[in-house]
Amino acid sequence: MNNKPAILGGPQVRTAPFPKRRTMGEEEKQAVNKVMDSDVLSAFFGSPGELFLGGPKVKEFENNWARQYGFKHAISVNSWTSGLMIALGSAGVEPGDEVICSCYTMSASASCCFFYGAIPVFADVDPETYCIDPDSFEKLITPRTKAIIVVHLFGGAASMDRIMAIAAKHGIKVIEDAAQSPGILYKGKPLGAIGDIGGFSLNYHKHIHTGEGGMLATNDDEIAQKARMIRNHGENCIETTGVEDFSNFVGGNFRLTELQAAIGIEQLKKLDRYLKIRQELAAYFTEKLSAIPGLDVKQNDNPNNSYYMYPFKYHSEVIGLPRTLFIKAVLAELPAPSDFEDTALAGGYLKPLYLNPIYQKQIAIGKKGFPFTLNAEVKYNYAKGLCPVAERLYEKELLLSPLIREPLALSDVDDIVKAITKVVHNAAEIRAAFPDVDDSVNDYV
Numbered sequence: 001m002n003n004k005p006a007i008l009g010g011p012q013v014r015t016a017p018f019p020k021r022r023t024m025g026e027e028e029k030q031a032v033n034k035v036m037d038s039d040v041l042s043a044f045f046g047s048p049g050e051l052f053l054g055g056p057k058v059k060e061f062e063n064n065w066a067r068q069y070g071f072k073h074a075i076s077v078n079s080w081t082s083g084l085m086i087a088l089g090s091a092g093v094e095p096g097d098e099v100i101c102s103c104y105t106m107s108a109s110a111s112c113c114f115f116y117g118a119i120p121v122f123a124d125v126d127p128e129t130y131c132i133d134p135d136s137f138e139k140l141i142t143p144r145t146k147a148i149i150v151v152h153l154f155g156g157a158a159s160m161d162r163i164m165a166i167a168a169k170h171g172i173k174v175i176e177d178a179a180q181s182p183g184i185l186y187k188g189k190p191l192g193a194i195g196d197i198g199g200f201s202l203n204y205h206k207h208i209h210t211g212e213g214g215m216l217a218t219n220d221d222e223i224a225q226k227a228r229m230i231r232n233h234g235e236n237c238i239e240t241t242g243v244e245d246f247s248n249f250v251g252g253n254f255r256l257t258e259l260q261a262a263i264g265i266e267q268l269k270k271l272d273r274y275l276k277i278r279q280e281l282a283a284y285f286t287e288k289l290s291a292i293p294g295l296d297v298k299q300n301d302n303p304n305n306s307y308y309m310y311p312f313k314y315h316s317e318v319i320g321l322p323r324t325l326f327i328k329a330v331l332a333e334l335p336a337p338s339d340f341e342d343t344a345l346a347g348g349y350l351k352p353l354y355l356n357p358i359y360q361k362q363i364a365i366g367k368k369g370f371p372f373t374l375n376a377e378v379k380y381n382y383a384k385g386l387c388p389v390a391e392r393l394y395e396k397e398l399l400l401s402p403l404i405r406e407p408l409a410l411s412d413v414d415d416i417v418k419a420i421t422k423v424v425h426n427a428a429e430i431r432a433a434f435p436d437v438d439d440s441v442n443d444y445v
């Protein structure tokens with residue numbers, strides 16, 4: 001057998017493409033056609049009345065989601081980015097409030113603060129969960145702290161017990177960004193509404209999707225009411241609510257269509273099956289990778305994980321290759337990915353958010369520094385070095401596989417393992433051929 005690495009001109013471990021993710025079936029097509037036949041593609045009305053809360057498919061989708069995962073309220077939205085804005089508004093966040101955010105996540109998990117004039121303050125992540133570190137959270141609390149946005153990254157759960165205890169002690173609202181962890185329990189409780197409000201993304205790349213979309217979840221009646229108002233021009237309806245506090249009722253149009261809801265109803269039926277497949281593939285991948293020194297998969301022995309992406313850690317000094325070269329060499333052994341969901345191995349995830357220009361320059365809304373200037377006595381710190389754990393994961397340690405997903409079989413996972421093993425065994429030869437490659441360049445995942 002010719003075991004020369006493919007990156008050095010040897011044969012690939014596998015040339016046949018991996019099975020493609022196929023998200024839409026006959027069920028979704030038929031559901032969409034029924035809505036087409038009805039001609040009512042959205043039934044929402046932005047003024048008081050029966051249709052303020054949307055049409056039949058929107059309501060059915062919300063009721064099904066709430067029932068399936070045990071939420072008192074499920075509120076659909078046109079994206080989870082909209083959902084995050086609504087979550088902050090309905091939690092009562094105001095200009096000048098500080099909101100403690102994870103620095104290691106998709107940008108919207110923090111930039112949602114700007115729409116209410118709040119200031120994101122970044123906490124570091126726990127290297128075991130990749131989610132916000134409760135100690136880092138606690139250290140950042142000030143009298144101005146109004147909320148924390150907890151992100152359940154890659155499909156796992158943050159340390160909610162400790163976060164909830166700290167938040168309760170200081171009267172801080174807890175918002176859960178569970179975009180990557182739908183249908184997952186934390187100690188028996190469904191992620192998304194362990195805190196005050198949270199929710200899920202339904203964009204194309206997520207486990208289930210409606211093209212674009214999202215779902216808020218909460219067990220709090222008042223928060224739910226305000227969220228439904230912000231979703232649909234709430235300023236028109238304040239007087240019908242009976243509330244005295246009119247703050248944060250200004251709304252947008254963040255409504256899901258009947259077409260999307262009809263798709264969502266069918267998608268939701270598939271979620272638990274998708275999760276089970278991913279959990280089985282991930283357990284197998286973990287078992288195989290745990291035999292390879294230099295790869296740290298020990299945090300992945302948790303079956304209660306949605307495996308949106310499969311994360312693990314890389315130790316270049318053990319393997320003997322910079323991470324960028326390792327990824328390149330592994331990918332060379334496998335068929336070229338046609339999209340992100342087809343990618344067997346990626347590195348780093350996303351740059352810690354505070355390193356983006358919006359924080360570096362402290363200019364978000366307008367040109368005068370709003371909202372960073374609202375608390376004149378405070379100078380906000382977004383300097384490199386702020387969150388060393390996230391920086392190390394991003395720059396050196398984190399590996400991700402978005403390919404551990406349905407409809408792969410265990411034999412497909414075997415090929416990924418073979419590719420990784422082959423590169424590990426030939427690391428010295430690969431390094432000798434590429435002596436100049438270092439880790440200074442970070443390609444986005």
Ligand SMILES: *Cc1c(COP(=O)(O)O)cnc(C)c1O
Nearest residue numbers: 079080081106108179201202203
């Ligand atoms: C996908 C995602 C979002 C944004 O969701 P959209 O529906 O695309 O707006 C926010 N946070 C996290 C962690 C995500 O993965």
